Amino acid sequence: MKHAVAGLIPCLLALTGTGVALGTASPGEPVVPLKDGAGRAVTAGLCAVCHSLEYIPANAPAMDRAGWQKTVQKMRERFGAPIDEAQARAIVDYLAANYADKR
Amino acid sequence: MKRRELLLGGPAGLFMPALTARAGAGGEVLEALPGKRALIRRAFRPPNFETPLAGLVPEFTPNDLFFVRYHLAGIPEVDARTWRLSVGGTSAAHPLSLSLRDLHENFTTVELAAVNQCSGNRRGLFTPRVPGVQWGNGAMGNARWRGVRLKDVLERAGIVPGALEVWYRGADHAVLPATPDFQKSLPLARALDESTLIAWEMNGRALPHLNGAPARLVVPGWTGTYWMKHLTELRLEPKPLENFWMKAAYRLPAAAFPGDQFPSQQTPDSKPITEILVNSLITAPLPGARLRRGHAATLSGKAWDNGAGIVGVAVSTDGGAQWRDARLGRDLGRFAWREFSLPLDTSRPGPLEAWVRARSRDGTAQPDRLTFNPSGYHDNIVQKVRVTIV
DSSP states (O other), X not given: OOOOOGGGSOOOOOOTTTOOOXXXXXXXXXXXXXXXXXXXXXXXXXXTTTSOTTHHHHHGXXXXXXXXXXXXXXXXXXXXXXXXXHHHHHHHHHHHHHSOOOO | OOOEEEETTSSSOTTTTTOOOEEOTTSOEEEEOTTOOEEEEEETTTTEEEOXXXXXXXXXXXXXXXXXXXXXXXXXXXXTTTOEEEEEOTTBSSOEEEEHHHHHHHSOEEEEEEEEEOTTTTGGGXXXXXXXXXXXXXXXXXXXXXXXXXXXXXXHTOXXXXXXXXXXXXXXXXXXXXXXXXXXXXXXXXXXXXXXEEEEEETTEEOOGGGTTTOEEEOTTBOGGGSOSSEEEEEEESSOOOSHHHHTSSEXXXXXXXXXXXXXXXXSSEEEOOBXXXXXXXXXXXTTOEEOTTSOOEEEEEEEOSSSOEEEEEEESSTTSSOEEOEEOOOOOTTSOEEEEEEOOOSSOEEXXXXXXXXXXXXXXXXXXXOXXXXXXXXXXXXXXXXXXX
């Protein structure tokens, strides 16, 4: 059984100073312009390794900081996302500041 | 196994030519995937696309309008000619490896109509909002499924006493090796139910790639999470499957809902989602429609349940004080949905709100209020449509 994995190799567009590899935007994938803010690049880069980014705005109405904390934790612990603690903090801070619309 | 990889996230660019995204009526993005007409895009990778309301009007949902739901973005296009289904496990006496031709030639072929409904259908309508794919009404469809009984295949492999569950997986896979593979299980009794199929056809045609070709599991009456696509492996096992998809995902509070039990996967606090609850969908008139006074207008839609069978669909246009039974369409089988219709009184101008409540032969009926649960499952409340008569 052979799986082509070329598409899984994150594009090595390392961000200066952070060492963050950008995720795999696939052909035809819609560009999701995430809001400007601290942590945007690390969020976009790491989340897009496994999924397209519209999951972020789509879930904003259901999310507060605790919700994002739980989700990022799930991605790390359950799904094995290669996100270290400092990156996780940056991602949660970014999402809580920009995509936490739960009322 | 040799097969062509269609990675949604891959370099092949296979998705490029067919993409035609446009804005839908509700501000949603409609997009045609390969082999599909335009569906509502909830997420691109992994692909989660739902059927627009118009696609839920026919008795059988066309294959190219049937919803698409994946957890993981590695989606190989499996070659039906070389595909093999492995049937084994600790509780199998005679492990098998079957080709599609083996299934065709060595087992009885059967066909049944059944609703396939994603557990999270209508999650996006939940109050309060809950995380997950924000589905509207269209993560469901009704189709004729053709294949062989799972029971016949398992029995051919020899079911050893003590078998408890059937574990199974498909060819789709995660992007990262560390992500748990999408493997699910059924209680042995449900696996041996005569309605549970390994199907290679829907609505008289080969399964579309994005609906699980070359063969998928069909578990009528149970939610879509059990209907494994691109089926590759069946295992008879004497113990419960313990993984993320069984122990953490697709679970309900233990006491919250009716439905079949899944004893080997239950805890004091929670249980797996199992059966579809009695439900309905109004397909006409559309919300906000302006109906002409004195002109004929019909309320219509679909009603379905866990396979007990729909016995009635009641309609109220006075806020629930009085209810009238709608006319039921032809019976397509107990696991299929049932059409209903009722003429609307358009003699008085002004707003009109119609409420719809389906009843099942098992004694359940659609409730008035949503039972909250953290994953947003089982939104089967009374359906309402508001129109204006002008």
